[in-house]
Amino acid sequence: MRTPLTWLRRNLVVIAGLTTLAYMILPNVVVTVFSFNNPSGRFNYAWQEFSLDAWKDPCGVADMCGSLGLSLQIALWSTLAATALGTAIAFALVRYRFRARGAVNSLIFLPMAMPEIVMAASLLALFLNMGIQLGFWTILIAHIMFCLSFVVAAVKARVLSMDPRLEEAARDLYAGPVQTFLRVTLPIAAPGIAAGALLSFALSFDDFIITNFNSGNTVTFPMFVWGSAQRGTPVQINVIGTAMFVIAVLVVLAGQTVGNRRKKAQPK
Amino acid sequence: MTDKTAGGDVRLSGISKHYGTFTAVHPLDLTIPQGSFFALLGASGCGKTTTLRMIAGLEEPSTGTVHLGDREVTDLPPYKRPVNTVFQSYALFPHLSIFENIAFGLRRRGIKSVKKQVDDMLDLVQLGQFAQRKPHQLSGGQQQRVAVARALINHPQVLLLDEPLGALDLKLRRQMQLELKRIQTEVGITFVHVTHDQEEAMTMADTVAVMNGGRVEQLGAPAELYENPRTTFVANFLGTSNLIEASVESAGPDVVVSASGTTLRLPAARCSTTPRTGGKLLVGVRPEKVSLVPAAEENAIATGRNKITGRIAASSFIGVSTQFVIDSPVCPELEVYVQNIERDGRLVPGAEVVLHWNPEHTFGLDADQDIDAGIETVEESA
Numbered sequence: 001m002r003t004p005l006t007w008l009r010r011n012l013v014v015i016a017g018l019t020t021l022a023y024m025i026l027p028n029v030v031v032t033v034f035s036f037n038n039p040s041g042r043f044n045y046a047w048q049e050f051s052l053d054a055w056k057d058p059c060g061v062a063d064m065c066g067s068l069g070l071s072l073q074i075a076l077w078s079t080l081a082a083t084a085l086g087t088a089i090a091f092a093l094v095r096y097r098f099r100a101r102g103a104v105n106s107l108i109f110l111p112m113a114m115p116e117i118v119m120a121a122s123l124l125a126l127f128l129n130m131g132i133q134l135g136f137w138t139i140l141i142a143h144i145m146f147c148l149s150f151v152v153a154a155v156k157a158r159v160l161s162m163d164p165r166l167e168e169a170a171r172d173l174y175a176g177p178v179q180t181f182l183r184v185t186l187p188i189a190a191p192g193i194a195a196g197a198l199l200s201f202a203l204s205f206d207d208f209i210i211t212n213f214n215s216g217n218t219v220t221f222p223m224f225v226w227g228s229a230q231r232g233t234p235v236q237i238n239v240i241g242t243a244m245f246v247i248a249v250l251v252v253l254a255g256q257t258v259g260n261r262r263k264k265a266q267p268k
Numbered sequence: 269m270t271d272k273t274a275g276g277d278v279r280l281s282g283i284s285k286h287y288g289t290f291t292a293v294h295p296l297d298l299t300i301p302q303g304s305f306f307a308l309l310g311a312s313g314c315g316k317t318t319t320l321r322m323i324a325g326l327e328e329p330s331t332g333t334v335h336l337g338d339r340e341v342t343d344l345p346p347y348k349r350p351v352n353t354v355f356q357s358y359a360l361f362p363h364l365s366i367f368e369n370i371a372f373g374l375r376r377r378g379i380k381s382v383k384k385q386v387d388d389m390l391d392l393v394q395l396g397q398f399a400q401r402k403p404h405q406l407s408g409g410q411q412q413r414v415a416v417a418r419a420l421i422n423h424p425q426v427l428l429l430d431e432p433l434g435a436l437d438l439k440l441r442r443q444m445q446l447e448l449k450r451i452q453t454e455v456g457i458t459f460v461h462v463t464h465d466q467e468e469a470m471t472m473a474d475t476v477a478v479m480n481g482g483r484v485e486q487l488g489a490p491a492e493l494y495e496n497p498r499t500t501f502v503a504n505f506l507g508t509s510n511l512i513e514a515s516v517e518s519a520g521p522d523v524v525v526s527a528s529g530t531t532l533r534l535p536a537a538r539c540s541t542t543p544r545t546g547g548k549l550l551v552g553v554r555p556e557k558v559s560l561v562p563a564a565e566e567n568a569i570a571t572g573r574n575k576i577t578g579r580i581a582a583s584s585f586i587g588v589s590t591q592f593v594i595d596s597p598v599c600p601e602l603e604v605y606v607q608n609i610e611r612d613g614r615l616v617p618g619a620e621v622v623l624h625w626n627p628e629h630t631f632g633l634d635a636d637q638d639i640d641a642g643i644e645t646v647e648e649s650a
Contacts, residue, residue, distance in 0.1 A: 165359040168326050171346040172353045173373035173418070183372075187363045 035238035042232025086151025134216030151196030158192025276337025283332030307473035539632030
């Protein structure tokens with residue numbers, strides 16, 4: 001008997017899966033669709049007609065591309081710094097026994113647990129008391145700080161699951177300390193490090209709260225969007241959003257292709 | 269590193285290892301002849317793996333020196349020693365193909381054209397068609413062979429094997445034992461094999477060192493160790509022994525002892541200690557050397573043989589033989605293995621029997637030691 005009820009029962013998992021997927025993708029679709037809009041007023045909230053104007057002139061809005069460049073720059077530097085420091089911390093926490101290791105282990109996750117707005121206000125107080133000029137450097141310092149915990153968490157999980165005998169095997173097979181690290185330790189820890197780095201970049205690029213408190217006169221891309229939302233939202237914001245999304249997807253696809261090629265490649 | 273003339277024996281002089289107050293290995297002198305298959309046998313925690321790791325350079329000895337031939341390597345890091353290890357659970361690099369795993373050692377030594385050597389090695393371990401697979405795509409037995417190939421391709425002076433067959437099932441283990449023995453004979457490299465499996469050690473090795481509590485209890489060829497154990501630990505750990513507490517009636521070339529009224533004889537040459545009249549002695553005999561007849565046929569036993577009467581407490585049929593446990597006033601649990609040639613229907617639990625064996629097959633041990641040493645550990649690791 002094929003009643004509608006049994007059909008539903010059989011396909012429930014698929015239906016639930018597709019619904020969840022739609023729930024996640026729909027906002028992205030809206031961003032993309034409205035990047036082709038030609039709004040009648042200053043606000044890009046109602047669909048009018050198809051237009052490529054914004055795509056032809058993505059930097060047509062005053063100051064927007066400047067803030068975008070700044071955000072990318074900050075995201076890049078904080079990713080590099082947080083990944084390097086976080087990886088070192090993760091290795092230290094897993095591999096070595098030292099005094100206050102337990103304390104460091106929990107303290108490192110404090111920035112994750114602290115409400116961001118409180119952290120932002122406290123940081124501002126700290127910077128003002130120390131007499132540091134707010135701007136690029138204060139933003140960068142703040143971003144590195146909150147990205148660190150995520151890198152440590154990602155890399156630590158990977159290093160913990162790593163068999164220490166692999167490194168012994170490398171040393172036994174004529175690899176010195178540097179070679180062992182480059183040929184065995186790093187490649188095996190790489191997925192964890194990459195996950196931490198990607199997370200850092202994403203977190204830094206779209207951070208608003210902490211940045212808003214500690215930026216002084218500097219304007220990052222999220223701050224620009226927030227500012228313009230009070231006066232009217234240019235279509236170019238959607239163009240940038242869509243472009244970022246497409247680039248991210250392309251990067252992931254490229255990574256997978258390279259990985260597959262490497263698997264198939266014949267060694268000399 | 270491939271220069272075999274520069275090889276030679278592995279010599280450990282007075283090496284020991286302490287971790288804080290715990291002594292893993294007591295000062296140890298050991299010479300492993302070049303080209304031999306040497307086994308370090310013992311229960312877990314006896315110091316055998318620590319000894320192996322000190323030869324590899326992965327562990328620094330607290331005292332003593334390690335020599336390879338004439339060269340002292342005590343202070344050399346592992347990557348500078350002409351020694352390679354097959355690790356327990358293999359430690360294959362998960363991110364590299366089988367080909368690259370095997371080529372690893374050659375590449376680190378700056379050898380550019382590795383294809384021919386790696387292909388030859390893949391053929392030796394019969395894994396040619398798996399070159400491009402990743403380690404996790406191989407079965408346990410195949411991974412084990414990759415681990416051996418990855419070490420052997422470097423032509424080390426000594427190959428160290430740390431419980432290399434521990435993760436394999438029984439049938440595959442038997443097969444790999446023969447395979448490793450074949451490879452060792454073929455390449456002629458010194459193999460040092462660490463294991464807790466006494467059967468594995470005896471099957472493969474030319475020389476076995478039995479370790480217990482961080483010391484070498486006894487060292488020798490497998491048959492020598494089995495026939496002439498010098499301590500109760502070796503007697504019990506290597507196979508099974510019936511050990512009977514007895515007092516010496518008369519000492520001489522032919523020792524006469526008495527245990528609970530039963531008189532037994534053994535040659536003085538087979539005693540690990542000098543028997544003194546009136547002293548104590550542990551008399552041992554292996555279960556397969558003993559014959560079993562129903563009590564009614566006692567008169568048919570040839571004179572001059574050692575005899576003990578008892579009752580069958582239990583029997584278990586294991587195919588090639590039947591194992592009996594005999595309850596006797598002399599010793600509560602005597603084990604006897606009888607070959608299943610013609611099975612005697614009268615030998616059932618409860619039957620009164622006589623055990624008899626050639627006095628030449630009896631060995632004597634110092635009574636001043638734990639009679640059960642080495643028994644517990646066998647059960648633990650089995």
